[in-house]
Amino acid sequence: MTALRxxxxxxxxxxxxxxxxxxxxxxxxxxxxxIYVVLQSLQGSFRRSILLSAGAGxxxxxLAGGIIGLHAFAKxxxxxxxxxxxxxxxxxxxxxxxxxxxxxxxxxxxxxxxxQVMLRRxxxxxxxxxxVRAVATGVATMVVLYIGRWWQQRGLIKxxxxxxxxx
Amino acid sequence: xETISRHASSAALxxxxxxxxxxxxxxxxxxxxxxxxxxxxxxTVVSPAHRFISAVWIGISSGWSDYVGLIGRATEADxxxxxxxxxxxxxxxxxxTSRENARLKQLLNLQSRIExxxxxxxxxxxxxxxxYETFTVNRxxxxxxxxxxxxxxxxxxxxxxxxxxxxxxxxVQLITNPQSAVGAKVAxxxxxxxxxxxGDGPLKLDYVTSLADVExxxxxxxxxxxxxxxxxLEIGRVTRVRQGPPVPGLPRTPQARTETALFLDIDVNPxxxxxxxxxxxxxxxxxxxx
Numbered sequence: 331m332t333a334l335r336x337x338x339x340x341x342x343x344x345x346x347x348x349x350x351x352x353x354x355x356x357x358x359x360x361x362x363x364x365i366y367v368v369l370q371s372l373q374g375s376f377r378r379s380i381l382l383s384a385g386a387g388x389x390x391x392x393l394a395g396g397i398i399g400l401h402a403f404a405k406x407x408x409x410x411x412x413x414x415x416x417x418x419x420x421x422x423x424x425x426x427x428x429x430x431x432x433x434x435x436x437x438x439x440x441x442x443x444x445x446q447v448m449l450r451r452x453x454x455x456x457x458x459x460x461x462v463r464a465v466a467t468g469v470a471t472m473v474v475l476y477i478g479r480w481w482q483q484r485g486l487i488k489x490x491x492x493x494x495x496x497x
Numbered sequence: 498x499e500t501i502s503r504h505a506s507s508a509a510l511x512x513x514x515x516x517x518x519x520x521x522x523x524x525x526x527x528x529x530x531x532x533x534x535x536x537x538x539x540x541t542v543v544s545p546a547h548r549f550i551s552a553v554w555i556g557i558s559s560g561w562s563d564y565v566g567l568i569g570r571a572t573e574a575d576x577x578x579x580x581x582x583x584x585x586x587x588x589x590x591x592x593x594t595s596r597e598n599a600r601l602k603q604l605l606n607l608q609s610r611i612e613x614x615x616x617x618x619x620x621x622x623x624x625x626x627x628x629y630e631t632f633t634v635n636r637x638x639x640x641x642x643x644x645x646x647x648x649x650x651x652x653x654x655x656x657x658x659x660x661x662x663x664x665x666x667x668x669v670q671l672i673t674n675p676q677s678a679v680g681a682k683v684a685x686x687x688x689x690x691x692x693x694x695x696g697d698g699p700l701k702l703d704y705v706t707s708l709a710d711v712e713x714x715x716x717x718x719x720x721x722x723x724x725x726x727x728x729x730l731e732i733g734r735v736t737r738v739r740q741g742p743p744v745p746g747l748p749r750t751p752q753a754r755t756e757t758a759l760f761l762d763i764d765v766n767p768x769x770x771x772x773x774x775x776x777x778x779x780x781x782x783x784x785x786x787x
Contacts, residue, residue, distance in 0.1 A: 341542065345546060345547055348547075348623060348633065349547070349550055349551065349621065349622055352551070352554070352623070352775070353554065358623075376507045377506075377507045380510060380514060381510075381514075384518075388539070392538070392539025392540060393633075396630055397522055397525050397526070398522075399518040399519075399525070402514075403515060406511070406514050406515060407515065410511050445522065449522070451675055452675060452695055452696030452697050454629075
């Protein structure tokens with residue numbers, strides 16, 4: 331059930347990733363799939379993280395129309411690094427998690443660029459693009475985490491009937 | 498012992514996945530084929546949702562613009578814009594028709610141009626990291642779209658061709674894609690070549706003989722030689738012309754280069770802004786045109 335939920339979520343995020351730039355091109359710099367992959371890698375098991383990231387990368391490649399396996403390779407490698415990092419150190423707090431997501435975005439971009447150079451294809455991202463994507467994805471992660479936390483607290487308050495005015 | 502075994506199996510899984518992706522990438526690069534079974538499956542699974550979301554978005558955005566801009570004005574503006582796009586396209590076709598007509602009259606071999614039916618489509622998805630390679634449109638096989646149909650901008654300029662069709666959506670390979678090749682000619686002199694994408698904005702016009710008359714500012718149009726794009730669609734404008742590489746084995750002196758170059762090295766700036774266009778026309782596939 332968890333696997334099915336993850337797959338549906340990945341497809342949803344993949345759609346979001348290619349659809350949002352149509353609404354506003356500025357939204358195209360946020361890697362929504364990577365946000366999910368990194369947050370899961372920081373919390374979940376190593377095996378689950380790399381399987382999830384491989385799936386996310388394949389979905390992105392399938393939807394984007396480029397070379398199949400390019401983002402899958404990059405995302406799997408990044409997820410492996412993040413999962414190892416997450417198992418060694420306790421990473422807590424939206425700011426730190428957002429920072430790691432930003433670094434992961436830059437790392438993924440570098441891997442994609444390395445592939446493009448090796449394949450003698452034109453490099454799709456410059457240094458400024460990389461920086462913008464890393465910052466935007468990091469900020470988006472922070473926003474997602476704060477909204478998630480607020481939503482969670484709201485749910486808890488509703489469930490337990492805790493109110494400030496003791497009504 | 499169990500922990501070591503678990504770590505080893507995880508490491509093996511990671512290495513296996515990375516190796517699989519490595520092989521997958523190598524296979525596609527060697528074959529020059531980007532549409533695989535994986536991509537087809539993913540596209541087919543998500544295309545209904547994709548089309549639904551884009552339809553909802555188009556509905557919301559057009560509803561909002563109707564509300565803000567008053568319903569009558571928006572409808573009128575849409576009609577006028579469509580008319581302008583149609584006239585621009587007709588004008589482009591007319592100019593090329595005139596040029597071709599003049600040439601054909603000289604040969605006493607008149608030939609009428611065929612009108613090609615087209616399907617209007619909205620671009621519903623593109624990955625900004627690969628903006629110059631592909632995009633997705635909201636028309637699929639159920640709307641009559643077929644493989645290798647040419648895709649043009651409302652102005653009449655060539656944009657790309659259909660490389661994958663699902664029932665509800667299709668993927669367009671842009672002319673700026675490094676794997677794209679379009680039969681092209683210089684409109685002024687009919688010098689023929691092949692327009693290649695480079696993965697970024699400009700195109701390369703290859704295989705134009707060094708004896709051909711090509712100047713900066715010349716318009717490049719489709720030649721129809723590839724049997725995908727109908728002849729006469731605008732592709733771009735020549736921005737630079739240089740002598741190509743000399744015959745292999747000769748001394749690389751400037752004089753040898755000029756005297757023995759087989760082809761010209763031509764840069765072309767596409768007339769359609771592939772990153773900004775949001776609506777396109779899908780022409781009937783080559784088989785349906787015959």
